[in-house]
Amino acid sequence: MSHQHDDHQLRDKDGHPLIERYNPNERTNHWITAITFVMLALSGLAMFHPSMSWLALLFGGGQWTRILHPFAGLVMFVSFAILVVRFWHHNKFEDGDKQWLKQIDDVLNNREEKLPKIGKYNAGQKILFFVLLFCMCGLLLSGIVIWRAYFAFYFPIPVIRAAALLHSICAFGIICSIIVHIYAALWVKGSIGAMVRGTVTYGWARKHHPKWFEAVMRNTRK
Amino acid sequence: MALQSLDIRRLSATTVTPPQARTPVTGTVAKLIDVSKCIGCKACQTACMEWNDLRDEVGENHGTYDNPTDLSPQSWTVMRFTEHESNDGNLEWLIRKDGCMHCEDPGCLKACPAPGAIVQYTNGIVDFHQENCIGCGYCVAGCPFDVPRISKKDDRAYKCTLCSDRVAVGQEPACVKTCPTGAIVFGTKEDMKVHAEERIVDLKSRGFENAGLYDPAGVGGTHVMYVLHHADKPTLYANLPNRPRISPMVGFWKGWAKPLAVAGMAATALAGFFHYTRVGPNEVSKDEEAEALAEARRIREEQS
DSSP states (O other), X not given: OOOGGGGGOEEOTTSOEEEESSOHHHHHHHXXXXXXXXXXXXXXXXXXXXXXXXXXXXXXXXXXXXXXXXXXXXXXXXXXXXXXXXXXXXXXXXXXXXXXXXXXXXXXXXXXXXXXXXXXXXXXXXXXXXXXXXXXXHHHHHHXXXXXXXXXXXXXXXXXXXXXXXXXXXXXXXXXXHHHHHHHHHHBTTHHHHHHTSEEEHHHHHHHOHHXXXXXXXXXXX | OOOTTSOEEEETTOOSOOOOSOOOTTOOEEEEEEGGGOOOOOHHHHHHHXXXXXXXXOOOOOSSSOSSSSOBXXXXXXXXXXXXXXXXXXXXXXXXXXXXXXXXXXXXXXXXXXXXXXEXXXXXXXXXXXXXXXXXXXXXXXXXXXOOEEOTTTOOEEOOOTTHHHHHTTOOXXXXXXXXXXXXXXXXXXXXXXXXXXXXXXXXXXXXXTOEEEOOGGXXXXXXXXXXXXXXXXXXXXXXXXXXXXXXXXXXXXXXXXXXXXXHHHHHHHHHHHHHHHTOOBOOOHHHHHHHHHHHHHHHHHHO
């Protein structure tokens, strides 16, 4: 069974074949975004609600929290923008996405065999993509307006008030979205490996993203 | 900086009740600024500088008597001069001593995310405790009067303290002590209202029929009040707000948005947890792996 192309085949430690879902650059890009997001969520929440102001201690106190938050925000935005460029073409809505959403009950109850065939991303992932994109832009723009040390004094106070509110709303949106994103990764076993190690099993690919699985099989087997 | 001799009514970014046992029987304090008596000498500015050890940079003449032209971390009170031509052709020189109004419902305190950086004492004074300030500038957005200023040197917010340190030991604020015309007086808020009423009667008898007290209800009243000869038009006095109140945007951001957002985030996380414990994970079975391998083989054969 030793065909020539098997030499290039990704395999796990037991010899089962694997498919690469995210290459090392994509993974690094994702995790830079993720790490800065966690920093931003924790430091942002510290400045949002008194019940979480103790989180400021993780960053060296209130002043450091205030100093670091916007710089981490810039890193996250740039990193996320690169992710958007990388994954944009996989996130276009197509036939079947509506049907997938209509059958959200089947999705949530692990009845994937009843769903339309999914490409690299399902409709939920695509919605997440665009919600994140929207929130990221809102956070960047409003964040600059309320960045007291460098920019806030360029803006009239009513604009700063609106920006502060917009920043909170977008932050709420993005935090809830990422909670869903993280949960989905924990729920659909094998997903975390896709982003940590870069690979998924054939079975994972075919079960969760059958159209992508087919496309990968056809392209890599020439 | 915390003055324990002054009991605290409210603390910024604090959800529990501060110590409440002692309440001043005489009520709260207030500073009354009688604009009609002010001669614009700026002795109050000087007294403020001296008492608080503040020295602003020497600025430039902008063609007005305003000097400095705006409040700053080093200038906690500023005289604002307005030349107002009334309908009968008279020129009125309106001089308003600007500074913190010490609102009963302080927007700065509502907006502040740093526990204990802004306090309101039981006597009504709103004070900044710079050692707790994180320099975010939310107080600037929260204030309906555009008073707080963030220092570029130390990234902390500053404003008039109503000389809380002097008041704590039974003295009047430095500006009050120094005012040569008696335009600034200090006492209990009740007394100041009574005094203002006398002044208003006098002003009305002199032809200022719209004379009145500026103690805006939109912020629950203030502990710095003005007697204005044109109380019907506060904006004449260098844009003193007509009906100041905490902006609805700040009100929502720092009001309902906080518990709602925390509840929403917690609910999202809990929804995930309970989904996992009710429905369970989505796993790929051995059979599904085998089927996938078989299909891969099929595709490969199709293509060869």
